[in-house]
Amino acid sequence: MNYRSGRFWQPDVTVATVVVREGRLLMVEERVQGELVLNQPAGHLEPDESLVEAARRETLEETGWEVELTAFIGAYQWTSPRDGKQFLRMAFAAEPRRHDPDRPLDEGIVRALWLTPAELAAESARHRSPLVWQVAEDFLAGRRLPLQALTQVA
Secondary structure, rough: OHHHOOOOOOOEEEEEEEEEEEEEEEEEEEEOOOOEEEOOOOOEEOOOOOHHHHHHHHHHHHOOOOEEEEEEEEEEEEEEOOOOOEEEEEEEEEEEEEEEEOOHHHHHHHHEEEOOOHHHOHHHHHHHHHHHHHHHHHOOOOOOOOOOHOOOOO
16 A cells, blocks of 8 residues: 555654764663663654754753754654654754753653763664664764754744
């Protein structure tokens, strides 16, 4: 079946944010299906929310950091081999602005931590998905698109 025969592709739309401070990347350690994994601050787009709003919100909820988005890194498609679930990730670059260390973090988040690119690469077996390193690698290679590339029409 395909689109013409009534089958529609409905991926989970997610956002992720690459935040850098003093050469270190802001990451979250989270518990997923009993395993401790590493991810960028990331999560699902909510109804009536812009991609930019979602990226800011997810970063704050998962790390306690308020950020200013500076660029769009790219859009990434991935299908989980575990369950066939499909994802469309929108990745952003951001600068940290303000931290609230007393803010409770989202359920499942163990902690936020700052890792060097080498430390993140060395932990590849603990990445939540291959998207984690691909997004980081593209950011580190200088991939930046203007935020104006994204438009939300009311």
